[in-house]
Amino acid sequence: MPDLLQIGPISEEMRARLEPVFAIHQTKRYTPDDITHVITNGNLGVTPKIMASLKNLKMISSYGVGYEAIDAVEAARRGIIVTHTPDVLNEEVATTAVLLMLACYREMLRDDAYVRTGKWARMGSAPLTRSAENQTVGILGLGRIGQAIAHKLAPWQPRIVYHARNPKDVAYTYFDNLTAMAFECDVLICITPGGSSTQGIVNAEVMAALGPQGTLINVSRGSVVDEPALIKALSNGTLGWAGLDVFAHEPDVPQALRDLPNTVLLPHVGSATVETRAAMGALTVDNLLQHAENGTVISPVPECAGL
Secondary structure: EEEEEEEOOOOOOHHHHOOOEEEEEOOOOOHHEEEEEEEEEOOOOHHHHHHHHHHOOEEEEEOOOOOOOOOHHHHOOOOOOOEEEOOOOHHHHHHHHHHHHHHHHHOHHHHHHHHHHHHHHHHOOOOOOOOOOOOOEEEOOOOOOHHHHHHHHHHHEEEEEEEEOOOOOOOEEEEEEHHHHHHHHHHHEEOOOOHHHOOOOOOHHHHHHHHHHHHHHHOOOOEEOOHHHHHHHHHOOOEEEEEEOOOOOOOEOOHHHOOOEEEEOOOOOOOOEEEEHHHHHHHHHHHHHHHHHOOOOOOOOOHOOOO
């Protein structure tokens, strides 16, 4: 029976499927040389220290689409397969992005409070909001989820533009410069992978380009946005609104950001529905079980696709 190191929580359904095949070890009690498989998630990953200690490691199965907390390049060099859970969460994360955009445009949190605090009865109708129709929406990262966002926005008749490493075979307008694209946008939606190549890519210059009537939505990784610059831009009116599902140092969200009225803040729940999380868990386990059976996997990360 192969030995599996569990990093982070797993559901009882996942455990029930794994226990007949693997001896499961917790991070506080395991013998490094025994471990051949790891189950983790996109936030915790596998630290370089732990990976280096696991001399007989063959596979890492990560729950989530992002895997920047795992050194996939080093894993591939060692012949270790890393898997993740793409596709099964595309539609749910796209829905969250659209909901954040609409909540910002129609001031949902402000108007909810307007009713709950009795202001409607005392003061009459709330101030007007903005229409989300016919806006120019820029998508930073037009992968599977980015394209799902574009499709879900169709009822609001947007003009879709995008910035990515390379142009894609799509009907949307490509910008090779993010700041130049932001100048054209009413909304910028971030759904690019995290990591060093995108660290702080949405900086003060990009926010200024979006402008005081602009809206920033982030459902990718907190590291993609320069958080201090964002707080400053939202505070001084350089940027109009922000809808955020991710933050730089989760779950610690700066008080200054929490105090801003022109934000909608979610606790990293982009894919957090019962149905989607069950599908993610099933794929995480399926990868492990298939590898234990025949050495192959279903959804390797690109760096390990050839292993």
